[in-house]
Amino acid sequence: MTASLKRTLSGQGALIALLALCLITALLTHRFLSPLNLSNILVQSSIMAVIAIGMTFVIVGGGFDLSVGSTVALAGCFAAMTMVQFGLLAGVVAGIATGIAVGLINGVIIAYLGVNPFITTLGTMVLVRGLVYLVTGGAPVGDEQLPAAFLAFGSARFLGIHYLVWVPAILLIVLSWVMAATPYGRRVYATGGNREAAYLSGVPVGRIIASTYVWCGGLAGLAGVMLAARLQSGQPTAGEFYELTAIAAVVLGGASLQGGEGTLYKSIIGVFIMVVLGNSLNLLNVDSYWQRVAIGVVIIAAAAADRLRSRH
């Protein structure tokens, strides 16, 4: 392989893996490329993509967030409850604000009290899930009482593409710019790359780290609202294992858990890999227990490939 081709391909491992996965599945079953299936994949990816974008902020900043799954459920239920009482807009704001609040708590504890992010967010993950059951009594919230416009949002399209898909698409464009081209974005990379060196360069590292959790929480809140629209109700059990899928997607996209590395669009490719893999195993009628095994293997293989590459 020539050096320039190698350079173009290096760092695009996730994209190559995704294309290979699509190609293999398409060869094995004609159903994969049907418009209905492709549209399904996009919708299934949309909510996870919003979460993964937030997770990328945290992981690039050198952190970790296990609480997003619970936050999705709490935000969805809060949004549904508020919406029934005060209307659509208030509900959406309540859902996002819930996520921001959880993120702020995580961020302050991690950035200013110096508690390990894994432990902190493990705690909030359990705590927030508890709150969901307390608030809802364990029963779904909303159903037919939800505003019609909200229910439509979960399934309607704009220019032939689901509203649910537009959300991460727009977020990806705007937030990629924030990460790459604003002082704030560069400081997130610097802080994650070497917190002490960033501090000694005058970067307010505490504020930066806390802010990444606010992004992550807020976007998880938004994802909760989207999921409620799709499920037509706020579900207290929603979002379980979402944190693991999101983290796996971000790592598949090449972000480093050491911090300082990762891009939003590659994280989204990671999300697609996870969703397409599940989809193709479904289409090929692979037993769902074996699907879990396969997905676990893929995650470890991707991380190991990354280690081998960086060692070289």
Added chain:
Amino acid sequence: MSAPAVSGRGLTKQFGATHALDGVDFDVQAAEVHALVGENGAGKSTLVRVLSGVHRPDQGEIAVGGTVRRFNGPRDAIAAGIITIPQELRLVPALSVAENLTLGDPPLRRVAGLNTIDRARMRKTARDELAQLDFAPDPDIRVDRLSFAERQLIAIARALRRQCRVLILDEPTAALETREIERLFAVLARMKRQGTAIIYVSHRLDEIVALADRCTVLRDGRVATTSRRGSFNVTDLVAAMTGSAAAKGEGFFPSPFLGSADQPEQAPRSALLEDAVERPDAIRLRPREVTGLAGLLGSGASGILRRLFGIGGGTSTIRRDGIMRRLASPADAVRAGIGFVPGERRLGLIMNLSARDNILLPSLDRLTRGRGGGIDRARADRLVRELMELLDIRPRNTRLSASAFSGGNQQKIILAKWLAREVGVLLLEEPTQGVDVAAKAQIHRLIRAFAEGGGGVLLRSSDFAELTLVCDAILAVHRGRTTDRLERADGFDEKRLHTAIGA
């Protein structure tokens, strides 16, 4: 003469397109100190790694005591008696001195049929081993409570516990004070008498002239010269390291800079930066002046730099251009136009980010299009390119990650950060540590140029030659207070300085 303790013949190692080693012959005899010098990137580290089994040579062979050996990893080299003391010591910070020393083969005792660690014997072993080095720390103290020099002795003591035929030291004195260097040299002299072969890698040429029995100069992966004690001096070594061009001396000890004393006396210059509260180690920096800071480890000299940069707990109050400022964090100090180059490069750079990102980091908020806008890429690129040109940072690749630059160029990137921010005051901590002679001279010239442009510099260095070369005045620090101030006009007296710092 008997077979060398270790020898390499025709050693060649390639990384990608670069020949890190190109047919190098090198050997060290028992009871000999063989120094290895060369500029950054000349191949010293690669040679050390090949001899210690970290890298396998592409070509060539290694012989230990005359027998050809193949090392499949550092373990093989250690088993053959080749022990390396790297710059970054491999000790476990949270374990005690005794535990670190006996790590791997702790003294055991059988209790109820189980092997348990015999703590009393472990302590005694540690005490005995360290006593041989004239070092008597509490064996139960955690290693991270010790100074770097003390940790280095622990690492050497650990090497001595194993059967050590060849000891390789990589830049052992880079972080040491004069007194500690003397202790280290005494230890090395004793080991040499006992028959250990020592390979000594250093940038400090005066040390090598004093210590080495033989000296090999590497240049571009090849042996430039190997000479015996008495037949080399600092000038020869520099000539061999840099090739003939730079050997003419341009830049390497440049003629003494003209100090402030030679300038017509102006009205008393106001302070650029001074402590606003009375204290025993108060600092006053004037524009166009480089002030040196001399002091042993633990003297409080480093603390002064950190205080003036808003680190190290608590808020410090200073006057900057006459205006009172409270510094609670580096961000405050940067806003006050102060830049800090820390002694450890990993604290000055974010290694996985590009040179460009590193240089721009302190100045990001000044490079936006309007408030809250994006970074003006054209302006940022121009600034980075200009600085890389001005500071001669090589290669001139703005996108290359900081880790890919050599030590000297990394140090220049850190300086470029603060020049990009246009700070008025630079606080420098050992800015030329582990940097080759050519880059060192460039950095010295930069410091002078910064001062002559109206800036003020506070330079902490453990290298007296560096202080006398660059500074207008030298402050001595001892036990948290400034004990003396030497002016260039009076001539810098090394004895007087040593007395003042308590050496």
